[in-house]
Amino acid sequence: MAKVDTSLVAHLPLFAGVTPEAMDEILREARSARYPKNSAIFEQGADAQSFFLLLHGHVRAAKTTPTGEQIVVRYVAPGETFGLAMAIGAARYPATAMAVDDSVVLIWPNSAWPRLVERFPALAANTLQTVGTRLQESHTRILEMSTQQVEQRIAHALLRLAKQSGKKLDHGIEIDFPISRQDIAQMTGTTLHTVSRILSAWESQGLVESGRQRIILRDPHGIVVLAERSPDSGAA
Amino acid sequence: MAKVDTSLVAHLPLFAGVTPEAMDEILREARSARYPKNSAIFEQGADAQSFFLLLHGHVRAAKTTPTGEQIVVRYVAPGETFGLAMAIGAARYPATAMAVDDSVVLIWPNSAWPRLVERFPALAANTLQTVGTRLQESHTRILEMSTQQVEQRIAHALLRLAKQSGKKLDHGIEIDFPISRQDIAQMTGTTLHTVSRILSAWESQGLVESGRQRIILRDPHGIVVLAERSPDSGAA
DNA sequence: GGCCGGTTTTGCGCTATCGCAAACACCAGG
DNA sequence: CCTGGTGTTTGCGATAGCGCAAAACCGGCC
Numbered sequence: 001m002a003k004v005d006t007s008l009v010a011h012l013p014l015f016a017g018v019t020p021e022a023m024d025e026i027l028r029e030a031r032s033a034r035y036p037k038n039s040a041i042f043e044q045g046a047d048a049q050s051f052f053l054l055l056h057g058h059v060r061a062a063k064t065t066p067t068g069e070q071i072v073v074r075y076v077a078p079g080e081t082f083g084l085a086m087a088i089g090a091a092r093y094p095a096t097a098m099a100v101d102d103s104v105v106l107i108w109p110n111s112a113w114p115r116l117v118e119r120f121p122a123l124a125a126n127t128l129q130t131v132g133t134r135l136q137e138s139h140t141r142i143l144e145m146s147t148q149q150v151e152q153r154i155a156h157a158l159l160r161l162a163k164q165s166g167k168k169l170d171h172g173i174e175i176d177f178p179i180s181r182q183d184i185a186q187m188t189g190t191t192l193h194t195v196s197r198i199l200s201a202w203e204s205q206g207l208v209e210s211g212r213q214r215i216i217l218r219d220p221h222g223i224v225v226l227a228e229r230s231p232d233s234g235a236a
Numbered sequence: 237m238a239k240v241d242t243s244l245v246a247h248l249p250l251f252a253g254v255t256p257e258a259m260d261e262i263l264r265e266a267r268s269a270r271y272p273k274n275s276a277i278f279e280q281g282a283d284a285q286s287f288f289l290l291l292h293g294h295v296r297a298a299k300t301t302p303t304g305e306q307i308v309v310r311y312v313a314p315g316e317t318f319g320l321a322m323a324i325g326a327a328r329y330p331a332t333a334m335a336v337d338d339s340v341v342l343i344w345p346n347s348a349w350p351r352l353v354e355r356f357p358a359l360a361a362n363t364l365q366t367v368g369t370r371l372q373e374s375h376t377r378i379l380e381m382s383t384q385q386v387e388q389r390i391a392h393a394l395l396r397l398a399k400q401s402g403k404k405l406d407h408g409i410e411i412d413f414p415i416s417r418q419d420i421a422q423m424t425g426t427t428l429h430t431v432s433r434i435l436s437a438w439e440s441q442g443l444v445e446s447g448r449q450r451i452i453l454r455d456p457h458g459i460v461v462l463a464e465r466s467p468d469s470g471a472a
Numbered sequence: 473g474g475c476c477g478g479t480t481t482t483g484c485g486c487t488a489t490c491g492c493a494a495a496c497a498c499c500a501g502g
Numbered sequence: 503c504c505t506g507g508t509g510t511t512t513g514c515g516a517t518a519g520c521g522c523a524a525a526a527c528c529g530g531c532c
Contacts, residue, residue: 063375069383073375088368094375117361124360125353131367132324138374139299139309139330145381146425147305150519181480189382194519196481212479212528386489416509430489432511448498448509 009106012079013130014053017122026116026123030106035099037178041083044096048085050107054078057103058165058177062186063095072186074134075100075177077165086110087127101177145189151198153188155227158208162217173220178213240268240342248315249366250289253358262356265348271335273414277319280332284321286343290314293339294401294413298422299331308422310370311336311413313401322346323363337413381425387434389424391463394444398453409456414449 006023009015015023032055035041041052044064059076073095076082085093108116117124144153158175166173181192181199188195199215202208207223209216217223242259245251251259268291271277277288280300295312309331312318321329344352353360380389394411402409417428417435424431435451438444443459445452453459 063379065379065383067383071379071382073378084368087364088371089365090368090372094372118357121354121357121360124357124364128323128360128364128367129325131364131371132320132326135324135367135371135374136326136330138371138378141378142309142374142381142425143299143301143307145378146307146422147301147303180478186382189378191520192480193482193521196479197519200481210480417511418509427490428510429491429512432509433489436511 008055009053009079012053014081014123014126016126018120022120026120027106029112029116030108032104032106035103035105037099037102039099041097041099041103041105042093044094045092048083048091048093048110050083050109051081051085051087051113052083052097052108053081053106055104055106057099057101057105059097059103059105060100060183061095061097070186071189072183074137075161075165075179081127081130084127084131086113088131100179150188150190150194152227152229153190154184154195154198155223157184157187158215158217159220159223159227162220166217169216172209172216172218174214174216179215180213240266244291245289245315245342248289250317250359250362252362254356258356262352262359263342265352266342266344268340268342271339271341273335273338275335277333277335277339277341278329280330281328284319284327284329284346286319286345287317287321287323287349288319288333288344289317289342291340291342293335293337295339295341296334296336296419297331298334306422307425308419310373311397311401311415317363317366320363320367322349324367336415386424386426386430388463388465389426390420390431390434391459393420393423394451394453395456395459395463398456402453405452408445408452408454410450410452415451416449 006020006027009027010018010020010023015026018026030053035057041059042048042050044062054076056078058078059082061073061076061082062070063073064070076097082097083093085091144156148156161175161179162173165176167176181195185192185195199208199210202223203210205222207217207219207226209218240263242256242263245263246254246256246259251262254262266289271293277295278284278286280298290312292314294314295318297309297312297318298306299309300306312333318333319329321327380392384392397411397415398409401412403412417431421428421431435444435446438459439446441458443453443455443462445454
């Protein structure tokens with residue numbers, strides 16, 4: 001089994017307050033694995049047997065309805081945990097995780113969690129913090145879906161993606177993994193058609209530049225303005 | 237300070253795995269307080285100084301936008317915790333909590349949390365579980381808002397309220413606290429007008445009976461059917 | 473270098489739902 | 503018993519965004 005370099009992950013929020021020796025012990029329980037682009041890491045409804053820490057790449061967590069519609073729960077960036085089903089008391093994964101880029105993850109068996117938490121209570125506290133933050137983000141998303149129109153929701157979604165996984169360019173910010181109109185629609189509760197229309201409009205205003213599964217925010221500040229615009233103060 | 241009876245709260249999920257002596261110690265750090273109907277317990281944005289456990293009554297947690305719109309994050313039922321801002325690493329309350337009925341709560345100062353968690357690690361684990369469950373519920377809500385129409389969302393919302401806080405009647409289930417059309421609108425991302433129209437329609441079909449801040453599900457199963465109906469399979 | 477499949481764009485009608493406004497009902501208080 | 507006020511019902515446009523369908527595009531692969 002590949003040895004994981006402690007220094008690469010010790011600074012992550014998950015391990016705040018954990019000593020280097022403890023890190024060794026924690027990492028000894030993990031194995032690492034590589035998932036190629038577009039491969040599934042786990043499926044919604046499957047027995048939750050492991051939890052994960054993303055080292056490289058990007059992972060999309062999506063939830064599917066009985067009728068087949070999907071929403072994107074979130075995009076996982078390097079350094080973030082995912083698949084914490086058992087930590088929160090679920091026997092099955094509530095969503096599907098798929099690598100949207102070639103990705104490398106650390107994998108712990110669920111059985112290790114109770115032992116780790118007992119030896120390193122900071123892990124539970126850190127995880128609680130993380131999950132709490134995600135809960136708040138979910139509430140914010142609900143608030144947006146309830147009170148804002150599609151254009152504003154898309155603006156917020158892109159800004160968040162840019163902050164989380166944006167690559168600074170000379171002029172603008174590029175979202176650093178492949179993302180389609182459909183994906184954005186599934187993040188904002190709309191359809192790919194509407195997303196396409198809005199991005200086209202933005203492109204003609206010089207706010208963004210985009211193509212096949214690729215988006216560059218050319219005028220982030222202009223998009224912030226859009227995002228905060230009240231529903232009626234529309235354009236001419 | 238009023239002494240809290242251990243036996244009343246020891247069975248709650250929050251205290252799973254905590255010994256009776258430990259319970260004493262935990263409860264010694266709390267005080268209890270009574271909030272009359274329609275009084276605020278804490279306000280969104282205020283310094284988070286305490287966390288809460290609801291003993292009696294019902295509390296509404298709501299989030300407000302800069303422009304004044306509100307959504308209901310959740311209704312808190314007896315036995316549930318709320319205002320856990322600090323446990324999840326927030327310095328300020330992300331929502332406003334208001335008693336919708338005369339309510340009694342236990343209050344711990346935030347400063348007690350680190351100490352309690354250190355002495356009773358089960359608390360952190362239990363809280364993680366709770367927060368995780370709420371996170372999943374939030375995702376479900378986002379999924380519903382993204383994929384279902386208003387009527388189905390209202391159906392789901394009422395069914396959840398009935399499960400959480402329903403009082404069984406001879407014929408039907410009554411939601412056991414005052415709730416307005418506006419409240420339901422704020423739970424489902426619609427307007428009180430639309431809620432009113434839909435409830436009126438349901439009433440004429442004998443599915444519900446409702447009045448001023450009062451709702452009785454007369455045919456819960458019929459509402460389940462509505463909730464699960466696919467978007468197009470509409471009525472005649 | 474041409475072909476294939478997924479992605480994006482765009483037109484067009486449709487409708488669920490909003491938004492406003494007015495009329496009502498009901499409970500609480502005096 | 504009357505009255506004020508909050509919550510509810512309902513009518514009637516207005517419209518944002520959906521849904522379908524078709525065409526254009528783009529990139530990688532053979």
